[in-house]
Amino acid sequence: MQRNSVAPAWAGALAGLVSGGVALGVAQLVAAFVGPETFPVVAVGDVTVDLSPAPVKEFAISAFGENDKTVLIGGVLVVLAAVAALIGVLALRRLAYGFAGLAAFGVIGAVAVLTRPGAGVLDLLPTLVGVAAGAWALSWLVRRATPDAGADAGGDAEASSSAAGAAVERPAVMRAGDDLRAFDRRRLLTGAAGGVVVAGAAAVLGRQLGGRQVVDAARVGVALPKPVTPAKPVPAGADLRINGLSSFITKNHDFYRVDTALIVPQVDPRDWKLRIHGMVDRPVELTYADLLAMPLTEADVTLTCVSNEVGGEYVGNARWLGARMAEVLRKAGLQSGADMLLSTSADGFTCGTPVDVVMDGRDALFAIAMNGEALPVEHGFPVRQVVPGLYGYVSATKWVVDLKVTRFDQDEAYWTPRGWAAKGPIKTQSRIDVPKSGASLKPGRTTIAGVAWAQHTGVDAVEVRVDGGEWRQARPAEVPGPDTWRQWSIDWDAAPGRHTIQVRATDAAGRTQTEQEAPPAPDGATGWHTITVQVAQA
Template sequence: MTNTSWRPAAWRGFGWGVLAGLALVALMYLAGTFLGLRPLPQALSGPVLAIMPGFVFGFLIDTLQHAGKVVEEFGLIVAMVVGLGVLGAAWAVASGRWRLAQSALVFAGIGWLVVTALLLPISGVGFLGLNDGPTTPLVWGLLFAIYGVILQMGSASPLPDQADPGRRRTLGAVPLAIGAVSLGVLALRLVPDWYRAIFNPPEAGLSGLSPELTPVANFYVVSKNFSDPVVDAQGWTLSVGGAVDKPLKLSLADLRALPSSTEYVTMECISNNVGGGLMSTGGFTGVRLSDLLAMANPRANGTWAAFKARDGYAESLPMSLIRGAPELLVAYDLDGAPLPEAHGFPARILLPGHYGMKGPKWLDSIDLVDHESGGYWEAQGWDHNAVVKTTARFDVPRDGAIVKLGAISLSGVAFSGTRGISKVEYSTDGGRSWLAADFKPPLSPLTWVLWSAAWTPGSEGAYQLRVRATDGGGVAQDAKATASYPTGASGYHTIQINVAKS
């Protein structure tokens, strides 16, 4: 093969590699559904986030919100297909130089080795992916065998001009059919979930003034995972170990049998934009973390509690904070029912007054250690303490609303973690002047307050409305607008409305 003749072969091989790659990716997701195989984009999401600079991730989260995870998964799928296309190009060039029967299967084997011996270990599922089960390398082997068979179809010699037109059309339709079926499978498997994530997240189901207690179906959900773990309650245990004299291993029944406490708590995601919906209130029931750890007789050198979750999430808290926060729970119920899977069933850490990143879901173990063991998001540069900032938002009216001239109801929520709210104010002239709003007493010292006001504009026109809050200690909300990375967003929620006579 000459230096110029390899290029057409490489492009042909790339095309067939992309086609075979689409089929492999489609079958990979089907294997995930029916055989429990972890799709490669899901496995690699953690390492990708680990190498992404925190400020870049923060920008993407602030800009894309729920769409960020969709963009990441789509990008990893594209990268996977392109990589398999490059493997196909290498096969085409090599097969032009060295004639080898079923050479595509040899290159498929190379692809299998790259995935099972390099990418899966990087993703944390062990050599050959054996941490996910002994069948993992076998399933990947089958997927790459199918990839190799489709790739080998690209080596067929072109039909002579006098060949039967029907046969020519049939052979030409085969790659089109493979591509169409593969794209169809991916669309059916992924697009509904992507659509729900972007356009219909749980919190989007609420309109008007927020209720004091958020319905569980509308409680915001944020997760680092493409697919959250499903934990079997019968086989689950919570282990408490490390620097303790009496290690514990508790089943869910054991945990529920311990003295319990119920706390009404507002939770907020650290990536919530000012005025955003990633904030919800619920009644959580569980065991006080301080009481649970006391049962294990902590040693003096156990100065930090390190948490590990089923999805690999990690977090740690100082024992000084835990001992001084009786509201900190190992929670197993939300609003009187077991935690939904998306909220961490069978148990999660609940840390009121701090952003949700400090409360691991799907909790598996707690170990007392002598140092801060780090956290998943802290490793990306997010704040280690993650204390909730004072915030207030408009629920009614919505930004861009057209309202009728006359008495207008303004309402929303204000929240300041465990510090409480002492004052809520609103402005109808872009912040030049401020008026006090009324607010209801909170459900507990750990929840938001619902505020309201009646305002009658003097004339038609466009108005810029703002709202701000002051915490229970008299400290006013930060007026400076900042993005969520790395300590949580700040600034005043600002909306534009138009007042008309009719």
């Protein structure tokens, strides 16, 4: 016979939320031993990213920037919380309904985990243990909330009812045949508090054991070798030191981050290996120590994301240290006809890089350091790719562990079937940093300044115009080579009123960036960066 409960809906929702928290906390703790990427929330988030149409991804990056992953994980957790609350309400009616709801979410999590590259049966353990812990917590909380529900929950109803004593809230009317359960608020709340403690402790311990501490310690302990080929000295005039202008070297903590990793891979350099195979004469496998023992090259290189809008912030310049990719590939022996390097990240992301670009003499690196220190974990530690002249989605694989020498007509990288171009040479672009769009200025002499880039060709000239007037040559800063952005500035006598300012750059091959506006997809945005400012009356 079905038993009805006088427990309010909020009691079931609370039981469901706490049970869901226990499930996720225990799952994260188990994932610390199996692998952080096996945490079901991360797996579901990864699948969401993979299945999202390109316009949705572009909107997320445009709207939330580097916080897009945080927003996605937050959204997944909000949905899980809402469903967990519903499961708790249903469990008050019949515990089997709650178990069925938890099982359904367990299946979704398991499927998401198994879709990861290289996933195995062991990777299901965090999801299975988490669901089991959540089911136990739900059953326990329902028994505490309705202590005479022995028929459904399997508990000792009489003992529970006696222990509740005066704390039990009895229904005002007990109609014959309804067989109503009593509701014990105190026991539910104390049980929920205990569940929150368990969930929180498991989650915190899971994060601590998830490998971050080990990898951070290993990173700090890396002794960087001196480069055999050091970078050219940065010219004294490379940084104009204008307030508000992007510095020539972007600090590591300010460098943009755009990737598909919801949880930053934690790769211990002692376990790291790079496998090079495919269309090669001699497959190669390198350890981290092998890479550090090679002749290393240092180079200043500006990286740009293909998602960068005109005037956007997804561009930065750093000094990189690493082994030349061309040298490693020569050791393996490239076979005739190979035109693509399919690199794979530790989290399964793939990237397709043109072979001819890597082999043409530019500073294409398996980088181990950034601005004088071992790569930050979020920027690819222990090893990432850096290839001047190509957008990051076809060149800059972080946490790289595999390199397959192949052909574009035989393999596809992650973004290609999602509508992006297979090859992504960087387009000449320029940006106004000073003044900011919408700024209010005083009349008189004003400095307009910004950066321009055209990796691996170099920027030759920058021009600025105001209110559609004549183009004026800006003063370009010095640069050490063609692979970095170039600062520029120009003076302007600002008259009162509203003004439109535009900028365009010309590369060293004589190509001036087009006025035609195009979105980032499929191969990079185009157009002139345009801002408006308001100059006050004198």
